[in-house]
Amino acid sequence: MDRISALRNVEDALRxxxxxxxxxxxxxxxxxxxxxxxxxxxxxxPRTTYRAIGDDAVVVASSEPEARERVRTLRDVDDDVPFGLERLG
Structure with a gap:
């Protein structure tokens, strides 16, 4: 689904x-x-979506390491705290 289609679908729901x-x-x-x-x-x-297991953080990234960094940044997670990552797309 492209961005325009998504916006139209959201607009239809709001209407x-x-x-x-x-x-x-x-x-x-x-x-x-x-x-x-x-x-x-x-x-x-080349990007896909990843979700941090046990969290609602979902990010778009080109690789798992990039996804981990994005989750850490969004959730202010310490580098020493391990967490699972699930590929969604």
């Missing part, structure tokens, strides 16, 4: 919420689904 066609919980699920789909589909791009 349905505003029009009373969807409740907030359904809107949140739909927007989260769009974001997860967008984040895990990188056509013709």
């Amino acid at each position: 349905a919420f505003e029009d009373g066609e969807m409740d907030l919980a359904t809107t949140e699920r739909r927007v989260a689904t769009v974001l997860r789909t967008y984040a895990t589909e990188f056509d013709d791009d």
